[in-house]
Amino acid sequence: xxxxxxxxxxxxxxxxxxxxxxxxxxxxxxxxxxxxxxxxxxxxxxxxxxxxxxxxxxxxxxxxxxxxxxxxxxxxxxxxxxxxxxxxxxxxxxxxxxxxxxxxxxxxxxxxxxxxxxxxxxxxxxxxxxxxxxxxxxxxxxxxxxxxxxxxxxxxxxxxxxxxxxxxxxxxxxxxxxxxxxxxxxxxxxxxxxxxxxxxxxxxxxxxxxxxxxxxxxxxxxxxxxxxxxxxxxxxxxxxxxx
Ligand SMILES: Cc1cc2nc3c(=O)[nH]c(=O)nc-3n(C[C@H](O)[C@H](O)[C@H](O)COP(=O)(O)OP(=O)(O)OC[C@H]3O[C@@H](n4cnc5c(N)ncnc54)[C@H](O)[C@@H]3O)c2cc1C
Ligand code: FES
Numbered sequence: 502x503x504x505x506x507x508x509x510x511x512x513x514x515x516x517x518x519x520x521x522x523x524x525x526x527x528x529x530x531x532x533x534x535x536x537x538x539x540x541x542x543x544x545x546x547x548x549x550x551x552x553x554x555x556x557x558x559x560x561x562x563x564x565x566x567x568x569x570x571x572x573x574x575x576x577x578x579x580x581x582x583x584x585x586x587x588x589x590x591x592x593x594x595x596x597x598x599x600x601x602x603x604x605x606x607x608x609x610x611x612x613x614x615x616x617x618x619x620x621x622x623x624x625x626x627x628x629x630x631x632x633x634x635x636x637x638x639x640x641x642x643x644x645x646x647x648x649x650x651x652x653x654x655x656x657x658x659x660x661x662x663x664x665x666x667x668x669x670x671x672x673x674x675x676x677x678x679x680x681x682x683x684x685x686x687x688x689x690x691x692x693x694x695x696x697x698x699x700x701x702x703x704x705x706x707x708x709x710x711x712x713x714x715x716x717x718x719x720x721x722x723x724x725x726x727x728x729x730x731x732x733x734x735x736x737x738x739x740x741x742x743x744x
Contacts, residue, residue, distance in 0.1 A: 502526075503582045507559050509575070513641040515566045516608065517575050519551075520559040521583060529556050530592025531616035532700050532733040536708035537562075538584035539570045548586060549574075550705045550728070552612035552677075560585075563611035563641060589708055591733045593698050595620060599673035601628035603645065604660050604686060606678025607635070612700055613677055614642060629667070633660030633678070661685045670694035676736075677702070680744050687736045697736040703727045718743045 504521035512518050536548035549570045555561030566572050577583065593616050595601070601620055605613040610632045620628045630645025637653035647655035648663050656663050661682055668674070668689060676686050677700040690697040706714040710729035718740040719725055725734070 502585050504560070504585050506577055506579050506581050506583060508579060509577050511575075512563070514636075514638040516639065516641050517564055517566070518554070518641075519562040519564065519574065519577070519583075520555075521562075521585070523556065523558055523560050527588060529553050529560070529588045529615075531619050532592035532612055532698075533588040533590050534612075534708075534732060535560075535562070535585045535587035536589065536705070537574070538586075539573050545570045545573070547706055548584075548708060550589075550702075550708055552615075552700065552732075553588070554611040554614050555618065556615060561615075563608060563614070565608040586708060590728055590731055593675050593700070593733050595624055595626075596673055596696070597624060597626055599696060600669075600671045601626060602664060602667070602672050602674045603628060603630040603632075604664055604674055604676045604678070604682075605630075605632045606660055606682040607633070607639070609676075609678030609682075609700070609702070610634075610642060611677075613675060614644060616675055617644060629664075631660045631664045633658075633663070633682070661689070665689055668693040668695050672696070674698070676700070683736075684741050684744060687739070687741050690736055698733050699736050699739070700732045701727050701734060701739075702732065 508520040534552045551562045554563040603613045633648045672695040674697040703715045706712040708728045715727040716724040
């Protein structure tokens with residue numbers, strides 16, 4: 502599906518927001534993603550996966566430049582078209598009987614912004630959000646409690662440091678971020694008896710369940726495809742030692 506770029510602008514260090522016209526053909530659950538073809542020419546060859554950070558009259562993606570594909574994406578201009586495949590994968594499952602807590606690290610905060618919007622504006626539930634970044638220049642939201650590793654903005658430390666003494670068995674955590682952050686949250690969730698859903702960002706080739714390039718090991722020794730059975734999983738399904 503070719504979608505027209507409405508905006509593609511820098512919002513923090515190496516971080517951009519891409520807005521494309523929303524054809525209103527589908528609903529998108531928070532946590533779902535699109536495989537974006539970065540170029541009309543087949544370079545880079547493979548599409549790149551990006552979660553939805555906002556969904557209104559535009560579909561919004563927040564991305565960080567980490568390599569060639571995202572660097573090329575950052576040069577795209579308003580009025581150009583990008584080919585989107587999706588929405589793909591599973592979304593977060595909201596349980597209104599729980600205390601809803603969002604924990605994000607770096608660009609992993611992106612899908613949680615859309616989730617927060619849905620929780621607050623569709624479910625009309627108040628949730629708590631803890632978002633961690635390395636430093637002030639990487640922060641791209643003021644929604645929620647902010648932490649930075651160097652203490653240049655908000656709490657000094659990680660998002661996990663901020664949230665860890667606030668967890669109890671009523672908590673349902675929605676998490677997305679670097680693997681060490683998720684592992685630490687998994688340990689805390691076992692300790693406090695919390696529920697947690699994690700969105701995993703493994704490397705993907707096809708995005709549609711064919712190549713098996715994105716699999717993660719589960720506790721019962723199976724492998725699940727992050728692009729089809731995920732990217733959102735119950736944390737108790739994942740074999741964290743293998744991550
Ligand atoms: C379901 C899903 C949702 C995602 N959502 C977002 C999002 O909303 N915003 C965003 O900025 N990124 C997101 N990502 C990650 C994004 O897809 C990669 O950053 C992107 O594909 C990198 O492309 P590239 O060509 O710039 O980098 P490449 O040249 O392919 O790689 C550059 C470097 O980044 C590393 N890298 C690439 N992809 C990943 C990855 N998935 N995990 C860890 N390291 C990686 C490589 O190992 C390499 O060191 C998501 C990934 C998945 C699977
Ligand atoms: S990326 Fe090909 S199976 Fe998931």
